Amino acid sequence: MKKHSSISILLFLLGLGICFSCAKPDSSLPTGTYYGILPCADCPGLKYSLEIFQDSTYSETMFYLERSEQEVRSQGKIKSWTGDRLVLNKEGGGFHSFVIHKDSLQVLDQNGAAIEGDLAALYWLTAKKPENFDEIHKEKGFIGFKATGNEPFWSLKMDFSGKMVLDVLGEEEFSVPLPKPVKPQDIQAEHYNAQTEKGQLQVTIFKQKCQDSMSGMDFDYKVSVRVKTNEEAEYREYSGCGSYQGDYRLNDIWVLESVNGLAVSKEFKAPNIEFNLQRNQFFGFGGCNRINGNLSMAGQVLTFKDLVTTNNSCERLSEEQQFLQLIEGKSFRFAIQPRGLRLYNTDDSLEFRKVD
Numbered sequence: 001m002k003k004h005s006s007i008s009i010l011l012f013l014l015g016l017g018i019c020f021s022c023a024k025p026d027s028s029l030p031t032g033t034y035y036g037i038l039p040c041a042d043c044p045g046l047k048y049s050l051e052i053f054q055d056s057t058y059s060e061t062m063f064y065l066e067r068s069e070q071e072v073r074s075q076g077k078i079k080s081w082t083g084d085r086l087v088l089n090k091e092g093g094g095f096h097s098f099v100i101h102k103d104s105l106q107v108l109d110q111n112g113a114a115i116e117g118d119l120a121a122l123y124w125l126t127a128k129k130p131e132n133f134d135e136i137h138k139e140k141g142f143i144g145f146k147a148t149g150n151e152p153f154w155s156l157k158m159d160f161s162g163k164m165v166l167d168v169l170g171e172e173e174f175s176v177p178l179p180k181p182v183k184p185q186d187i188q189a190e191h192y193n194a195q196t197e198k199g200q201l202q203v204t205i206f207k208q209k210c211q212d213s214m215s216g217m218d219f220d221y222k223v224s225v226r227v228k229t230n231e232e233a234e235y236r237e238y239s240g241c242g243s244y245q246g247d248y249r250l251n252d253i254w255v256l257e258s259v260n261g262l263a264v265s266k267e268f269k270a271p272n273i274e275f276n277l278q279r280n281q282f283f284g285f286g287g288c289n290r291i292n293g294n295l296s297m298a299g300q301v302l303t304f305k306d307l308v309t310t311n312n313s314c315e316r317l318s319e320e321q322q323f324l325q326l327i328e329g330k331s332f333r334f335a336i337q338p339r340g341l342r343l344y345n346t347d348d349s350l351e352f353r354k355v356d
Helices: 002-023 246-250 317-327
Strands: 032-038 046-052 057-064 072-082 085-088 097-101 104-107 124-126 144-149 154-159 163-168 174-177 189-195 199-211 218-229 236-245 253-259 272-276 281-285 290-298 301-309 331-336 340-344 349-354
Touching: 032 104, 046 124, 144 218, 154 218, 154 236, 163 199, 163 218, 174 199, 199 236, 236 246, 246 331, 253 317, 301 317
Parallel strands: none
Antiparallel strands: 032 046, 032 124, 046 057, 057 072, 072 085, 085 097, 097 104, 104 124, 144 154, 144 236, 154 163, 163 174, 189 199, 199 218, 218 236, 253 272, 253 349, 272 281, 281 290, 290 301, 301 331, 331 340, 340 349
């Protein structure tokens, strides 16, 4: 009996040894936290950290400087770490692949290739946290539009309080007063044309999906820039992507989805509102007629004023009048979501979705 017991215990211990061997994590997995301030298509930088755990999972944290209201966090599984290559199991935009170096990770592009160009040296994450990394916060007070492009790297900052500034790598910064926008016919766009003693700067913002060629990030606006100083014979042309900043995220077309929790009928064209905060105006469709009026903003509260409509008649006129009564002369707090907008006060709550 003792002999059999000894054999049983030995087999049990060997089994435990085999299990321990199976459970032992791969030593090549670069566990720990890696930090970096990466280039950003429409902001000064992306504050980014990636934590890798022994159980082959990761935690990712992103904060877009001057653009984010809060950190964006995500978790997931690591797909593979073969040789010097680490691949995250994730879909959509963002960073998927990295080259493993000692105490650092090199960020790769959407195709898993090394990023090239003037900004290539910035696409690195280090195990040592950069100085003041935890104290980097969003810049307060900027309201406007920002755009960037690559090859060469350029950035455009349109401060709706007074000027727009084009900064092209290797060129002198070009700053001009912000002109009033012009809406081209037959396309969803806004065109700015500034002429000064230094030269001319033309910017067109198209309501069109745009993907940054380096980071793979998606944006709602495509941007075309033409600039020519008085010393230049031809225009220099640039293209890229951009987005509205601050409350100017409202600057879009929003379709009514529900009123006080009741869904709007899908049988007819729903009311919509387009905000133009630079002009302090709104435009739209009430259900039968075109509508427009003036808009005032104070913090997170907006007020519809001086509403005017066309004079058409249709079977939905009564529903339109109910909608107009909800907004005319009324003030609402607003909350912007990834693809939605909520206007609410003590009496009513209106839910909208952004037009694609």
